[in-house]
Amino acid sequence: MIQHTYGSLDTQSRPRQARRPRAAHFLMALCALGLALAPAANSQTKQASARHASAKPSELPAPQKGYGSASAPIVMEVFSDYQCPMCRNLFEQTLRPMIADYVAAGKVYLVHRDFPLAGHLYSGQAARWANAAARVGKFEAAEGALYDNQATWEANGNIEKFISEAMSAADFARVQRAMQGCEAPGPTAGATGGVMPSPKPCAIDPFIAEDIMLGLKLPVHATPTYVITYKGQRLPAGSGFVSWPILKQFFDSLLSQ
Amino acid sequence: MNKEARGKVGRILLLVGRLALAVIFLYAAYAKMKPAGTMPWSVASVRTSLAMFALGVDSYNMLPPWAVSPVAYLLPPFELFLGLWLLSGIGLRFSSLVSALLVGGFVGVMVSAYERGLTISCGCFGPGEQVGPRTLIRDGLLFLPLALGVMIGAFVTGRKPSASAASTEIPAAHSAE
Numbered sequence: 400m401i402q403h404t405y406g407s408l409d410t411q412s413r414p415r416q417a418r419r420p421r422a423a424h425f426l427m428a429l430c431a432l433g434l435a436l437a438p439a440a441n442s443q444t445k446q447a448s449a450r451h452a453s454a455k456p457s458e459l460p461a462p463q464k465g466y467g468s469a470s471a472p473i474v475m476e477v478f479s480d481y482q483c484p485m486c487r488n489l490f491e492q493t494l495r496p497m498i499a500d501y502v503a504a505g506k507v508y509l510v511h512r513d514f515p516l517a518g519h520l521y522s523g524q525a526a527r528w529a530n531a532a533a534r535v536g537k538f539e540a541a542e543g544a545l546y547d548n549q550a551t552w553e554a555n556g557n558i559e560k561f562i563s564e565a566m567s568a569a570d571f572a573r574v575q576r577a578m579q580g581c582e583a584p585g586p587t588a589g590a591t592g593g594v595m596p597s598p599k600p601c602a603i604d605p606f607i608a609e610d611i612m613l614g615l616k617l618p619v620h621a622t623p624t625y626v627i628t629y630k631g632q633r634l635p636a637g638s639g640f641v642s643w644p645i646l647k648q649f650f651d652s653l654l655s656q
Numbered sequence: 657m658n659k660e661a662r663g664k665v666g667r668i669l670l671l672v673g674r675l676a677l678a679v680i681f682l683y684a685a686y687a688k689m690k691p692a693g694t695m696p697w698s699v700a701s702v703r704t705s706l707a708m709f710a711l712g713v714d715s716y717n718m719l720p721p722w723a724v725s726p727v728a729y730l731l732p733p734f735e736l737f738l739g740l741w742l743l744s745g746i747g748l749r750f751s752s753l754v755s756a757l758l759v760g761g762f763v764g765v766m767v768s769a770y771e772r773g774l775t776i777s778c779g780c781f782g783p784g785e786q787v788g789p790r791t792l793i794r795d796g797l798l799f800l801p802l803a804l805g806v807m808i809g810a811f812v813t814g815r816k817p818s819a820s821a822a823s824t825e826i827p828a829a830h831s832a833e
Binding site: 620621632633634635636637638639640641642644645646648649651652653655656 | 693701703712774782786
C-alpha cells in the first residue's frame with residue numbers, strides 16, 4: 400500500500416502520463432477483482448497472519464504505516480523521528496485527536512515517514528521496531544508505545560520492552576522475527592544529506608532508507624515536517640509543531656474548496 | 657554639496673526607500689494570500705492560503721490558540737494595506753512608523769524562534785522558507801534598517817521646512833520685524 404502512496408504523490412513523468420490509460424484500466428480491473436474476492440478476504444486474513452508468523456523477514460510485506468483510507472481527499476505525510484520531542488508533541492497533541500476524528504471519518508489519510516536524525520542515538524533502532532511492527536500490521540500500537548515512552552527508552556535504549564507491552568505475545572513474537580539481525584544502531588539521515596547506513600544492516604533498513612530519501616527530496620530540514628496533498632495536489636511542506644484546532648481549520652478550508 | 661542639494665538627495669533616497677518598503681509589504685501580502693499550487697484565485701482559495709499561513713504562525717509557539725487565526729487572517733491584508741499606504745505617501749510619518757514597528761516585531765519573533773531552536777517555516781514570503789541565519793540577516797540587516805531609515809527620513813523631512821519654503825519664509829519673517 401505504501402508503494403501505491405508513493406506513486407500517487409510523486410510528480411509523474413511524461414512517459415508515465417502517456418501510459419496512464421492502460422494503468423487506469425489495470426487498476427480498475429484490480430479493484431473489480433478485489434470486490435469479487437472480498438468475502439473470501441476475511442477467511443484469508445487468518446491464514447495470512449499464520450504465514451507471517453512463520454515467514455522470514457525478507458518474505459514479509461512492506462510496512463503499512465498509514466492510518467485510515469488511502470482514498471481520503473487529504474493525505475498528510477509526516478516525516479518524523481521517534482526520539483524528537485517535538486515529534487512526540489505533534490503525535491500526542493495533534494495527530495492522535497486527528498486520527499480519532501478526521502482519519503476515522505475518512506477525510507484524512509495519515510502516512511508516517513521515517514526520518515531518524517543522526518544526532519539521536521536510538522532513533523534509527525526505534526524506526527526499525529516501528530517498521531517491523533508495521534510489517535506485521537501492528538504499526539499503530541508500536542508508534543503509540545514509542546512516543547508514549549520516549550523519555551524512558553531514550554535514556555536506556557530499551558525499546559523492545561515497550562513494543563512488547565504494546566501488543567500480544569504472539570504479535571510481539573512476529574515483530575521479533577521481523578527484527579531478526581537488526582542490531583543497533585539503525586540507519587539515519589546523514590548530517591550532510593543521504594542515508595547513513597547502519598554498521599549492521601538488516602532487512603528492514605531499505606524501508607527506512609526509502610522514507611529518508613523521500614524526505615531529502617522535499618527537502619526535510621528538521622523533524623517533524625509534514626506535507627499535505629489535497630486531491631492529488633501537493634501543497635508546500637510545513638515544519639514544526641502545529642496544534643489540532645489550527646490544523647483542523649486548514650483541513651476544513653481545503654474540504655470546502 | 658550645499659544644503660539644497662543635500663536636501664534633494666535626501667528626498668530622493670526617502671522616495672526610493674519608501675517605494676522599496678512598499679514593494680516588500682505588497683509582495684509579502686501577495687505571497688501569503690496567493691492560492692496554493694494550481695488552485696485558481698477565489699475567495700475560498702485565498703481563505704485556504706490564509707489557513708495555511710495560520711499553520712506557520714502556530715508553529716512559532718508564541719500565541720495562544722485563540723489568537724493564531726485572527727493574526728494569520730488579518731496580517732496579510734494589513735501588509736497589503738500598509739504597502740498601498742506607503743506607496744501613496746500620505747501620512748508618511750505614521751505609515752513608516754507602523755512599518756518599522758511591524759518589521760521590528762517580525763525580526764524579534766524570528767530571533768526568538770531561532771533562539772528556542774525551532775526549525776520552522778519563516779512564513780515571511782509564503783510557505784517553504786526556514787527561519788535561519790539567512791532570513792535573520794535579510795530581515796534584521798536589510799529590511800529593518802530600511803524601515804528605520806524611511807521612518808527617520810520621514811520624520812526629519814516632515815519636521816524641517818523644505819529649502820525653497822525656508823528661503824521664502826525668512827524674508828517674510830524679516831519684513832515682519
